[in-house]
Amino acid sequence: MPHVEPLDLINAPHEATKILTSIKDKYGQILSIFGTMAHQPEVLKGIELINDGIHKDLPGTLRELAYFKVSQVNCCEYCSHYHFKAALKAGVTTEQLRATEDYVNSDLFSDAEKAVLKYSEELTKTGNVDDSTVAAVKKHISEKELVTLAATVALANFTNRFNHGLGVELP
Numbered sequence: 001m002p003h004v005e006p007l008d009l010i011n012a013p014h015e016a017t018k019i020l021t022s023i024k025d026k027y028g029q030i031l032s033i034f035g036t037m038a039h040q041p042e043v044l045k046g047i048e049l050i051n052d053g054i055h056k057d058l059p060g061t062l063r064e065l066a067y068f069k070v071s072q073v074n075c076c077e078y079c080s081h082y083h084f085k086a087a088l089k090a091g092v093t094t095e096q097l098r099a100t101e102d103y104v105n106s107d108l109f110s111d112a113e114k115a116v117l118k119y120s121e122e123l124t125k126t127g128n129v130d131d132s133t134v135a136a137v138k139k140h141i142s143e144k145e146l147v148t149l150a151a152t153v154a155l156a157n158f159t160n161r162f163n164h165g166l167g168v169e170l171p
Contacts, residue, residue: 003167006035015041019048032168033078033159050155058141058148060090065113066120066149068092069100070156073124078163078170079156112140116149123153 007013008030009020016038023034037044054063064087071079084097096113099106103117115136122129137146162168 001167002032002036002169003165004036004039006030006032006168007038008035012038013041016044019044023048029171031082032171033163036166036168037162047155047158050151054148054152054155056148058145058152061087061092062113062116062141062145062149063152064090064092065096065100066116066152067156068097069103069117069120070124070153071160072100073121074157074160074164076160076163078168079160081170083156111136115140119149120153120156123150124157 007016007020009017009024012020012035019041020030020034020038024030034044034047037047064083068080068083068087071083087097088094093108096106096108099108100117103109103114109117115133118133119129119137122133134146137149141149
């Protein structure tokens with residue numbers, strides 16, 4: 001049961017309605033997480049900006065693998081559900097998503113994908129990333145993309161904890 005009921009366009013504060021309309025246009029609906037954030041329009045606005053930012057530079061497959069891995073590590077059913085779908089749309093296969101728990105031993109992932117998964121897992125579990133992991137990632141992506149990857153992992157951890165802290169549920 002949610003600790004805070006998500007708001008819709010009718011019940012949201014005026015400052016949140018434009019943002020929620022934009023979200024509805026992007027996703028076809030107002031997802032519960034965004035309806036919950038609408039109680040605090042500045043937080044909603046900030047998350048929308050970060051979310052838009054992580055959709056630039058880094059290839060979608062790498063972004064979604066990172067987001068899904070973080071949500072898997074944190075046991076966030078809500079984010080895992082939506083980012084499973086987003087990963088498929090970005091070109092990740094169902095078989096890859098099912099193999100993310102043992103990506104190290106899987107031949108379904110490229111070296112770049114394995115490096116991104118390891119980076120995402122380490123940063124989520126410890127709050128740090130080993131230098132060798134960063135070096136492995138930098139063999140495949142630019143520094144600008146690495147910033148986007150770090151932002152993706154940070155956003156995923158934020159949304160996972162937001163959902164857990166407020167009991168945000170799937171519709």
